[in-house]
Amino acid sequence: MRFLHTSDWHLGRSFHRVSLLDAQRAFLDHLVDTARSERVDAVLVAGDVYDRAVPPLSAVELFDEALHRLAELGVPTVMISGNHDSARRLGVGGRIMGRAGIHLRTDPATCHQPVLLSDEHGEVAVYGLPYLEPALVRQEFDAEQADHTAVLGAAMDRVRADLAGRAEGTRAVVLAHAFVTGAAPCDSERDITAGGVQAVPAAVFDGVHYAALGHLHGCQTVSERVRYSGSPLAYSFSEEHHRKSVWLVTLGAAGEVDAERVDTPVPRRLARLRGRLDDLLGDPAHDRHTDAWVEATLTDPYRPHEPMAALTKRFPHILSLAFEPENGDDDPAASYAQRLRGRTDRQIAEDFVAHVRGQAADPGERDVLADAFDAVRSEAVRTEGD
Structure with a gap:
């Protein structure tokens, strides 16, 4: 069985006040085209479909269009809610949409009820675990503690119990939205810390053949069977060196996994530049960044006069300007935001x-x-x- 694993669309999100709607539309066009050309059996979306609980109408329309196109292809889609989504809103009409092959999994209480797909080797049970906020779902799962490891572990226990009652040889795939130990985060992800503990061990997914994860924006392989697709677009300058993609996964007869990355469209390259203003303006090595979205950090000992105006002439798409003078922490002009960077x-x-x-x-x-x-x-x- 072949499926596309994607996540973290964040429909409705902008990049430093620049609308990404056209770029998100281009990605969804690419997703549909890939599903068609690669003859996939399913599309898996591991949460954060929208960027906020009440998305703008333009984002909802884009989402609706994408689902119609996937349904017309006859490609089943399994989708969970992430920590940015409103699970209730995303799940509206889920049972009706399921008849068209669009399976929304937003209710934690039904996480052990799989979408059943089949190929020439038998059934594949696809379980959708929506984002589990520990304080809100602890009672539902009778978890000993209100932390991510406890509630996700309890949800997976239900998955394994259901799988144990199915025919021998049934392959299992799970979608989850979480931070797994050993994976690398970036600046554009919303903190999901609860009780000071947010990371869960990869072993929590033992017993299934593939875990399609969402939440972290960098494509990552935690293990052969546990992977993040990452976001299809960059949502912060910390993703400057990310290669954006989706996973094309083939699940063999015995559950063996073969995965390859399919690159997604890049609307504009990112560039993080650092140095004195005169160097940024005059160094020919920066010519290749003329068409990029630029974040510039000036290290001049004193703030230059109207630096943004000067930088815009050379880098028309500059979006962010920061100051980190060479005299460092002794500089009274250092911004409060700079001093707090990286602290919870x-x-x-x-x-x-x-x-x-x-x-x-x-x-x-x-x-x-x-x-x-x-x-x-x-x-x-x-x-x-x-």
Whole structure:
């Protein structure tokens, strides 16, 4: 059986205020064309279909068009909700769409009920595990702890139990939206930390032949049977060196996996440039970045006069400008955002406590802060789902 594994479309998202709608449409054209030319048996979409819970109408229309085209091809599509999606909204009309071969899996309670596909070697059970917010689904799965490993492990136990009751030789594929230990994140992914623990071990997917993962935007092979497709487009400059693609996976008669990458269209290259303003403007080595989306970081000891205007003349598509003077941390002009880069909300709060009272938070106070952030995050997810 052959299928395309993709994820993290983030329909409706922009890139530094530049609309990506046309680029997303080009990707979906490419996806449909690939499904046709490669004669795939299914398309798997591992979450974050939309960029936010209430997407703009243009994104909804693009999604609707893509589903119609896949249905017309007669290619079954299995799709789960991610942490950016509103599971309830994405799942509306799911049972009716299933009759057309579009299978939406957004309800955690039904994650053990597979979409059954078949080829000349028998059945393939495709299980869709939507994004599982630990605080919201702990009771559903009777998990011992409200963390990602506990709830995802409990969901997989249900999958394995269902699979054990099926005919011998049934192959199994699972879709999930999570952060697996050993994988590499980037700046454009929303933090899904819960209880200070967000990563789950790859072993949680033991017992199935292929795990099609979403959430991380870089295409990655955690193991032969556990892979991220990554996002089809770059959504931050941290993805400058990503090769954007989808996985074309062939599942053999005994569940053996053969996977190859199919590159997706690139709307415009990314370039991260760093140096003094005069060097960025005059160095001929930068000529190749003229047509790229550019993020420039100036290292001049003092802020130049109107640097954005000067840079725009050479790099018409520059989108971001930052300052990191060569005198480093001693520079009072260094931005607050630069000083906080790479720190979690919880770390920032702990730093604030230490700064205000001159004493770091003790372990009990850190637990209180962690619980508070988890409660706010859970409430935000619940509100987005309403």
